[in-house]
Amino acid sequence: TKDKKPASSKLKEIKFRVNIDEHDYLTKIRHGEEFLDRGNKVRVQLQFRGREMAHQEFGMQLVEKVREDLSGMSQVEMDPKITGRNITMTLAPLPANGRKRRFAPPLKTDDETEGIPSATDT
Numbered sequence: 001t002k003d004k005k006p007a008s009s010k011l012k013e014i015k016f017r018v019n020i021d022e023h024d025y026l027t028k029i030r031h032g033e034e035f036l037d038r039g040n041k042v043r044v045q046l047q048f049r050g051r052e053m054a055h056q057e058f059g060m061q062l063v064e065k066v067r068e069d070l071s072g073m074s075q076v077e078m079d080p081k082i083t084g085r086n087i088t089m090t091l092a093p094l095p096a097n098g099r100k101r102r103f104a105p106p107l108k109t110d111d112e113t114e115g116i117p118s119a120t121d122t
Contacts, residue, residue: 011090013043016066018052018059029069030103034072036093037101044080047086059087067091072100 012035014028035042043065046059063080067089074091082089095101 010040011043012040012043016044016046016062017045018048018062020062024101029066032066032070032091033073033101036070036091037099039093039096041077041093042070042074042091043106044089044091048085048087053085056082056087063087063089066068069102071103 012032014032016028017024020028028095032042032044044063046063048056048059052059060080067076067080070091072094074093076089077092078090080087
């Protein structure tokens with residue numbers, strides 16, 4: 001009999017910048033939730049450019065916010081650490097029954113789809 005290999009989890013990466021817009025941030029968080037939902041690990045990387053290096057505390061605040069926002073889906077595998085111009089943190093998915101999505105993409109309700117004519121409404 002062949003030994004079963006454990007399901008391997010891939011490492012996905014999400015890159016942030018310090019002054020990211022709120023909508024862009026939410027989009028990246030949704031992607032992160034999707035990756036974690038599929039059982040992948042997520043590396044959060046925040047990149048500093050130019051003068052942003054002088055204000056690393058803003059970067060750490062953003063990484064902490066990401067950690068907080070993805071806490072329902074993941075646990076921290078590697079704490080945030082500064083290496084060169086980047087802050088990196090790795091998140092591992094929680095067991096499937098313990099995951100709770102907070103930023104799931106908005107699903108269309110029946111009310112919203114009623115006003116849209118479909119091919120069968122001719």
